[in-house]
Amino acid sequence: MATPYQNPQRRGSLPLGIVLGVVVGAILVMFAWFALFDDADSATPGPTPTSAQPSDPVESPDPAESPEPEESPTPEATPDESAEPGDESVPGITTELPVGTWVTVLDSLPQGSVSAEQAIARAAELSQPDHTAIVIDANRFEGLNRNYWAVVIPGAESRAASNAVCKAIGLPVGNNCYPREIKGLR
Known part of the structure; x- marks a missing residue:
């Protein structure tokens, strides 16, 4: 028989309580991290390729691919050869924009695997009636990741105007639509 001065029987388990406490703590830390550091206006594209990847592998596959188009009509081989990163003569690729303007980036395509x-x-x-997307050679512009073709909508005068373009075309500001300032030519 239990008297009022005796401790009641314990229920539960100390190890289970510790595990639950750690899980709840991890969830709270995750929410705090996203609340403090996740800014949709400063979203960035995927990771930048390492210096070992873009130089050698980019140049070696392009010559290997060009013999196949040469077997078909020869004029196709000329644009493929001119598609190497840093070549200014690629028709349809923009290599100059006014410094200080903003572009709305819709896609970044690696030059090593995308012509x-x-x-x-x-x-x-990606173009829409009131918003024409263009391709810029990111190697030519300061502030953009090298060795990518950037599919952008140019002409915004500020970060806010570039974000407004994302909203106007129905994309949330984030990894698939984000602003970048043209800081100069390389």
């Missing part, structure tokens, strides 16, 4: 023609086709897919 200039494929990037231009992607820009045509």
Whole structure:
């Protein structure tokens, strides 16, 4: 028989309580992290390729691919050869924009695996009646990740105006639609 001065029988388990406390703590830390550091206006594209990836692998696959188009009509080989990163003569690729203007980035395509023609086709897919997307060679502009074709809507005068373009075309500001300032030419 239990008297009022005796401790009641314990229920539960100390290890279970510790595990639940750790899980709840981790969830709270995750929410705090996103609340403090997740800013949709400063979203960035995927990771930048390492220096070992873009130089050698980018140049070696392009020559390997060019013999196949040469077997078909020869004029196709000329644009493929000119699609190498840093070449200014690719028709349809923009290499100059006014410094200080903003672009709304819709897609970033690696130059090592996507041809200039494929990037231009992607820009045509993403264009809308009041917002024409173009392709820029990111190697030519300060503030953009090198070795990418950037599919952008140019002409915004500020970050806010670029964000407004995302909203106007029905995309949330984030990884698939984000502003970038043209800081200069490389």
